[in-house]
Amino acid sequence: MDNPNTDATDHEQRNVSERRGAVQRRLEEIIRENRFTIAVVFPVIGAVTLVASAEGWLPEPLAYNPLLILFGTMVMRSPLIVGLLPRIGWWALGCLGVLTAYTYAIEMIGVRTDWPYGAFEYTIQLGPMLFGEVPIALPLFFIPLVLNAYLLTLLVFGDWSERLLVRVPVAIVAVVAIDVVLDPAAVAIGFWAFDSGGFYGVPLSNYGGWVISGTVAVALVDLAFDRKALLERVRECEFVLDDLVSFVLLWGSINVLYGNWLAAAVAGLFCLGLFSTDRYDREMVLTALPWSNQEASTVENS
Template sequence: MAEATLPARGPVQRRLDELVAENRFVIAVVFPAVGAVTLLASAEGLLPEPLAFNPYFLLVGIAVMRLPLVAGVAPLVTRRVAAGVAVLCAYTYAIEAVGVRTGWPYGRFEYGVDLGPMVADIPAALPLFFLPLVGNAYLLGLLLLGDAADRAAVRLPAVVLAVVGMDLVLDPAAVSLGFWTYAAGGAYYGVPLSNYAGWLLSATVAVVILDAAFDRAALLARLETCRFALDDLVSFVLLWGGVNAYFGNWAATALALAYGYGLWRADRFDFPSR
């Protein structure tokens, strides 16, 4: 693979890097810990209105936890990447719209918690929830696969499975909290297995689009110099692993810890170092 040269960073990008690097522990550990406690307190009826499941607190918290991923890939955003992300956003809304109306491909479900402004019965912030799952899985895959990532036949299926694995962590926690429910329930902590068949489809499409949009060599070069790029995945492990543990979803908790182990193998637990 040809060696990539990272584009020059402007003052805004440098300041964003500094902001994230200087606050890594707060962003990646404190925010998800507070989020987990707040969500559990909301589910148990311990928080009064309007604090319980406040959608704007939720969206702000998620946006803050996404900052490391955004800052990590920002220098690599070209017109091609921007177009790919736009296609991914459109795809996210489209497949969710189909799912809400038909039950395909995830199974029939309905939202039980206010997730912020809705557009045609779909959360407007949906890409904020979905795209980082794909992005984090892709970055972690590149780091763990090493030279094997050069082969699309290895790289793409591995990342797709990593995305599906992240939903195996996320969905049981969300169902336990009441974020959404499946009409017929399900064998996996209230989640039907058909949901994961749907995720295989949606993750495959999303990963292929992301893989085509980004310059892989440039991503790897950025990961070499950007220690915090996967901190959003640290937040994911702490937040959703903690929620699953509270509700006794032990298989989902173990899988969350497996992602933590992957981060450790990728040498991404180095707080508060830059």
């Protein structure tokens, strides 16, 4: 005889799975309908408001407003988060939890001891601060950068990325390269400041620190996911790297505005990497424009 309790459990699990699937499809629909706004409009507005804040052109309530910074960051991160949700099980969640704890720990050590990044301090509050020293939202700022570097490595290197000694070192280099773009721009607009710096206000020791933190972070990300399943998801989800597009637009443009030409050139290399994935071209841009979705809806309803 069939066990009624087993049947009830199976039925409940199917219902949960169906609900999760429906939520996932709706989230993906929202991202697709707003790709241009998320990946282009938000970083452009972000660059304008951050530069205006740094130059004293915005009134006090708006200048470096932490709620606006956090909201904008969450919106720009949304394609990456939604894209990866189907591949985040309990194991991946645990590894990312360890990475979150490590992110807080290494930053706290950096602020208190000047190691491994060099002597620096936050010059504005990026939202609530943990122990008054590091932003509580720090994982939201850091972990997606590592994920973007890792996913871009998988896509660009294709079959070569199956080799551990290829994908991990390359992803680490990509993480450090992301910081080469980020830190000079962040220093220029006053997010944080180093006591000394030779590369647009950033000491070379900072990048040595990023090699350390990037190595641990990439190792945990590599451990977190079933690589083949992850790569399959990345290949089928056309918007999963849109967060990297936002990053390049936001921080690359700030570097250009402040004359950080080498940092801007590295941002350009990320553009080439994105173009090489064959998912960012003229047709994609036209498809992502807001009015293209309206036209498609009109055709479907007619």
